[in-house]
Amino acid sequence: MSSPGYGRMRVVAEQRREPLVPSGVMGMLLFVFTELMLFAGLISAFTISRSSAVVWPPPGQPRLPFETTAFNTAILLASGVALFWARRRFRIQRASARRPLALAIALGAFFLVAQGREWVAMIAQGLTLTSSALGSFFYMIVGVHGLHALGALGLLGVTYARLRRGWLASSQLATAEVLWYFVVGVWPVIWLVVYR
Amino acid sequence: MSRAARVRRLALAALVLVLAAAGLAPGVADACAVCLTQDSKAFTWALLKGTALLSLTPLAVIGLGVWYLRRRARQLDAAEEAARREREAAEAAARPSAPHRAARPA
Numbered sequence: 316m317s318s319p320g321y322g323r324m325r326v327v328a329e330q331r332r333e334p335l336v337p338s339g340v341m342g343m344l345l346f347v348f349t350e351l352m353l354f355a356g357l358i359s360a361f362t363i364s365r366s367s368a369v370v371w372p373p374p375g376q377p378r379l380p381f382e383t384t385a386f387n388t389a390i391l392l393a394s395g396v397a398l399f400w401a402r403r404r405f406r407i408q409r410a411s412a413r414r415p416l417a418l419a420i421a422l423g424a425f426f427l428v429a430q431g432r433e434w435v436a437m438i439a440q441g442l443t444l445t446s447s448a449l450g451s452f453f454y455m456i457v458g459v460h461g462l463h464a465l466g467a468l469g470l471l472g473v474t475y476a477r478l479r480r481g482w483l484a485s486s487q488l489a490t491a492e493v494l495w496y497f498v499v500g501v502w503p504v505i506w507l508v509v510y511r
Numbered sequence: 512m513s514r515a516a517r518v519r520r521l522a523l524a525a526l527v528l529v530l531a532a533a534g535l536a537p538g539v540a541d542a543c544a545v546c547l548t549q550d551s552k553a554f555t556w557a558l559l560k561g562t563a564l565l566s567l568t569p570l571a572v573i574g575l576g577v578w579y580l581r582r583r584a585r586q587l588d589a590a591e592e593a594a595r596r597e598r599e600a601a602e603a604a605a606r607p608s609a610p611h612r613a614a615r616p617a
Contacts, residue, residue: 332591335583348572355568359561366557 337486343493350463354501357459358508361452373447377440380433381510387429388506394422395499398471398492405478405488412488413478419495420471427464430457456509460502467494 336344365371372378401415434454442450474491477483512520 333587335580335587344576348569351568351572352565355564359564363554363557363561366551366553 337489339486339490340493343490347493347497350497351501353459354456354505357452357456358504361456361509364448364452368448372449375441376447376449377437377442379437379449379453379510381506384433384506384510387426387433388503390422390429391426391499391502394419394426395496397422398495402488402492405483405485409478409481409483413475416471416475416478420468420475423464423468423471423495423498427461427468430461430464453509456505460498460505463494464498467491467498470494 397415397419401412401419404415405412434457437453442453444450444454470491474483474488477487
């Protein structure tokens with residue numbers, strides 16, 4: 316027969332149960348969900364605008380560099396794979412996750428710099444924010460993605476610094492992972508829809 | 512008729528009216544300046560794709576979330592149950608065994 320004290324202990328034990336999803340990860344998932352809808356709205360608007368145009372790209376506007384950006388897309392995907400590898404290493408031995416995490420950050424930074432160079436080239440060819448609907452959508456969608464990539468890289472940088480000092484918790488790595496996988500996952504869709 | 516029943520009947524009538532209005536509304540939607548500026552097949556397809564993307568994305572994300580949470584809850588339940596069984600087995604092994612019947616004096 317269980318005593319009232321035992322019952323109370325059980326209640327306390329049940330209350331202290333591990334959360335289904337850590338708070339940081341949950342917050343990031345909610346943020347990513349709202350951002351996903353933002354991108355869905357932008358891509359949807361772009362698709363409708365493009366389909367209503369008689370000629371695409373608009374007259375006097377350059378064609379977007381689909382083939383060149385394919386390489387950049389591969390770099391970003393490789394960055395996602397490196398982060399996945401970092402998680403696996405983190406489970407086995409925390410310190411060994413440093414190298415793949417640094418690689419993920421380096422590849423992500425390369426992607427951002429390459430995107431910046433692409434913007435400079437596009438502006439030089441006459442594609443600006445106000446030159447046409449293509450320019451407006453291109454700089455809006457790719458720019459919003461770039462801002463997300465920049466923010467996520469910052470978070471990955473903080474994650475790396477914490478890992479170096481030995482302060483990194485598994486849930487903190489998971490929070491950064493959610494944002495970076497979102498940045499990596501949404502890019503191929505942008506590339507296929509906007510650049511083609 | 513009781514007051515609660517009257518309120519229920521009114522609510523039902525209001526619901527029927529709203530549904531009827533929704534059914535007759537597409538004529539009003541024709542006023543959309545964006546939807547009706549073009550009449551090409553590509554444009555209709557783009558509108559359909561956009562609508563599908565914006566409608567299905569949240570449903571897919573919510574479905575995925577519910578599926579993950581259920582799976583995780585089951586995993587935690589299983590781990591908790593295994594730990595409880597292990598604890599009970601350890602307690603039973605540590606408990607002193609009852610004296611044997613044959614050893615008792617007659």
